[in-house]
Amino acid sequence: MPATSQPDRGARRRTTRLLAAAAAIATAGALAAALPSSASADDRSGGDRHGRYQDVQLLSFNDLHGNLEPPAGSSGRVTELRPDGTTATVDAGGVEYLATHLRTARQGEKYSITAAGGDMVGASPLISGLFHDEPTIEALNKLDLDVTSVGNHEFDEGAKELARLQNGGCHPTEGCYTDKRFKGADFPYLAANVIGEKTKKPILDPYWVWKKKDVKVGFIGVTLEATPDIVSAEGVKGLSFEDEVETINKYAKILQRQGVKSIVALIHEGGFPASSSYNYDCDAPGAGDGISGPIVDIAKNVTPQVDALVTGHTHSAYVCTVDDPSGKPRMVTSAASFGRLYTDTTLTYDRWTGDIVRTAVKSANRVVTRDVPKAPDMTALIGKWNTLAAPIGNRAIGHISADIPSTGTESPLGDLISDAQLAHGKALDPQTDLALMNPGGIRAPLTYAARAGEGDGAVTYAEGFTVQPFANTVNLQDFTGAQLIQVLKEQVSGANTASPKILQVSAGLTYTLDLTKSGADRVVADSIRLNGAAIDPAATYRVATNSFLAGGGDGFPTLGQGTNDVVGSDDLTALEQYLTANSSATNPIAPPAADRITVVQ
Structure with a gap:
C-alpha cells in the first residue's frame, strides 16, 4: 500500500488556530448582523468607506399631482403633533421648496436614492395640466428623481400619453408648447402589474435596479389593482391590472435570481393612519393599530424578500411598521400629497449578504416648509410655464x-x-x-x-x-x-x-x-x-x-x-x-x- 505522510504537530496547531479565528469571525459577523447599529466605524459607513455595512439614503414622496406652485388653503398645510400633545398647522409644499429640501437632505450622502409612489401627474393645476403635465416631468427631472411607480392618474389620458411622458415627443394634437422638443422623463416609470391585453406584458418596465459600486437596490413598481374603477374607461382601454401582491412577489423572485437581494416596493395604494398628524408615531406603545386600509393586507402578504414599502394614493402621511408574512416588522411609508412632505429613510445595506438589515431601517416624514430659499431653477421653470399659461389662467x-x-x-x-x-x-x-x-x-x-x-x-x-x-x-x-x-x-x-x-x-x-x-x-x-x-x-x-x-x-x-x-x-x-x-x-x-x-x- 502506498506510504502516507503525517502532518507535523506544528502544522496541526496552525490549522487549529485558523479554524478558531474563522469561527470567531463568523460569530462576530452574526452579532453584527443582528445589531448593526453597534457595529464599529470600520464595519458601518454612512459615507464611501467599504466596511461591511453601508447606509443608503432613500428619499421618497407620492401624489404630487403636478402641484408645482405651493398648494392653496388646506391643500397646502400639514398638521404637526407637538411635544406637549397639542397640534399645529404648517404651510408646506411647492417644488421650489421641495427641491431645496431634497438637495439639502442629500448633502454628505454619497449613497442616496430618490423614489416616488405614483400620481406624479394628473388632476394637476393649470400650470401643468394645460400642457399635459410636461412642466411636471421637467420639474421631476430637475429634482433628480430616480424612479417612480405609476399611479391611477398616470392613466387619465391613456397608455399612449403615459408612454409619451416617459419617452418624450410633442403632443399628438397640440404639438410642441415651446421651441424645444419635449424629451420625456429621465427616470423610469414602473408598471409591473399593468398588462397590455395584446402583448400580455407590462406596458412599462416592471422593475429597476439602482447601483453604486458594490451596492444594489431593486425597485418594483405597481399601481392599485382597482385602477379601472377610478379612471375613465378610455384611459384604461386595452389594459388589465393585476393583483399587487402576486405581482410584487413574482418580480421579487426574479430580482433575487439576478443577485439583487435588497428590494423596495413602490405601491400606489395606501392606508389611513390613526392620526392626521404627519409625525404621529404609529408604532408607539399603546398606539394600537396605527394604520388601516388596503395597504395593511398588502404589506402582510408581500414576500419577506421585499425590505420596505413606499406607498401612496390615500394622500395620508404615515411611517409605520407592518409585520411581513414571516412575522417580522417592515417599514411602510407615505408622504401625504402635493409635495408637502418627503420621507427620509435609512436603509442599512449589508455587503456580505447583499441585503438590507431590516432591524436597522429608520424612517421619518419631513415637512417641505416654505422658510427655506427657493430653488432658482424651479423658480425659472415655473416662470416659463406661467408666462405661457397667463393669457388663459x-x-x-x-x-x-x-x-x-x-x-x-x-x-x-x-x-x-x-x-x-x-x-x-x-x-x-x-x-x-x-x-x-x-x-x-x-x-x-x-x-x-x-x-x-x-x-x-x-x-x-x-x-x-x-x-x-x-x-x-x-x-x-x-x-x-x-x-x-x-x-x-x-x-x-x-x-x-x-x-x-x-x-x-x-x-x-x-x-x-x-x-x-x-x-x-x-x-x-x-x-x-x-x-x-x-x-x-x-x-x-x-x-x-x-x-x-x-x-x-x-x-x-x-x-x-x-x-x-x-x-x-x-x-x-x-x-x-x-x-x-x-x-x-x-x-x-x-x-x-x-x-x-x-x-x-
Whole structure:
C-alpha cells in the first residue's frame, strides 16, 4: 500500500488556530448582523468607506399631482403633533421648496436614492395640466428623481400619453408648447402589474435596479389593482391590472435570481393612519393599530424578500411598521400629497449578504416648509410655464365672499359644483331634476385671498382649473327613483363599503346618512327627498353627472345604467358659467351652507 505522510504537530496547531479565528469571525459577523447599529466605524459607513455595512439614503414622496406652485388653503398645510400633545398647522409644499429640501437632505450622502409612489401627474393645476403635465416631468427631472411607480392618474389620458411622458415627443394634437422638443422623463416609470391585453406584458418596465459600486437596490413598481374603477374607461382601454401582491412577489423572485437581494416596493395604494398628524408615531406603545386600509393586507402578504414599502394614493402621511408574512416588522411609508412632505429613510445595506438589515431601517416624514430659499431653477421653470399659461389662467370667471372649502362629508364647494352642473343641465334640458358630483373630482378649495394678478375674492380660470382639471363633460341621463335610491346606497356599499364615497348633491336633494349603521343601511331610504317630496321608485328622474360617473366610475355601477343620454360642455365650463351668472365683484357668491346631507354619528 502506498506510504502516507503525517502532518507535523506544528502544522496541526496552525490549522487549529485558523479554524478558531474563522469561527470567531463568523460569530462576530452574526452579532453584527443582528445589531448593526453597534457595529464599529470600520464595519458601518454612512459615507464611501467599504466596511461591511453601508447606509443608503432613500428619499421618497407620492401624489404630487403636478402641484408645482405651493398648494392653496388646506391643500397646502400639514398638521404637526407637538411635544406637549397639542397640534399645529404648517404651510408646506411647492417644488421650489421641495427641491431645496431634497438637495439639502442629500448633502454628505454619497449613497442616496430618490423614489416616488405614483400620481406624479394628473388632476394637476393649470400650470401643468394645460400642457399635459410636461412642466411636471421637467420639474421631476430637475429634482433628480430616480424612479417612480405609476399611479391611477398616470392613466387619465391613456397608455399612449403615459408612454409619451416617459419617452418624450410633442403632443399628438397640440404639438410642441415651446421651441424645444419635449424629451420625456429621465427616470423610469414602473408598471409591473399593468398588462397590455395584446402583448400580455407590462406596458412599462416592471422593475429597476439602482447601483453604486458594490451596492444594489431593486425597485418594483405597481399601481392599485382597482385602477379601472377610478379612471375613465378610455384611459384604461386595452389594459388589465393585476393583483399587487402576486405581482410584487413574482418580480421579487426574479430580482433575487439576478443577485439583487435588497428590494423596495413602490405601491400606489395606501392606508389611513390613526392620526392626521404627519409625525404621529404609529408604532408607539399603546398606539394600537396605527394604520388601516388596503395597504395593511398588502404589506402582510408581500414576500419577506421585499425590505420596505413606499406607498401612496390615500394622500395620508404615515411611517409605520407592518409585520411581513414571516412575522417580522417592515417599514411602510407615505408622504401625504402635493409635495408637502418627503420621507427620509435609512436603509442599512449589508455587503456580505447583499441585503438590507431590516432591524436597522429608520424612517421619518419631513415637512417641505416654505422658510427655506427657493430653488432658482424651479423658480425659472415655473416662470416659463406661467408666462405661457397667463393669457388663459388670469382671466376672472367669478367672485366669492369667503373661502369655499372642499373637505368634509358634504363640502360647500361640492354643493356649489353640483348646483353649477344642475344649472348647466337645465340649460340643456329644462326637465333636469338634480345633479350628483363625485368628491374625488374636486381637487382643491376656492380661496378668497388674492393671488398674483387678481384681487381678493376673484376666482380665475386657473383656480377653477385646479378645482376641476379632468375635462369631464356634464352628462344627462334618466334613472328610475329606485335606481336613484340605489345610487345613494352605493356610496356606502359594494366597492365603497370600507371607504365610502359621499356624492355631493345639488340644491333640493336631501337625505340622512346614519353612520351608526353599517353597509347600505347607512343611507336612510325613507329620508330621501327631492324638493321636499319623497322619491317615487317608479318615477323617472333626469340626473346630471360628469362623464366619469356616467360611466359607472368610483364604484357606482348603477350610474352606468342611465338612458336617454345628452352630453353637454365640460364641467369647468359649467362652473365658469355658473360663477359668471351668479356673482360679481360687488355681489360675490357666498359659500353654500352644506346642509343637504344630515349626518348621524
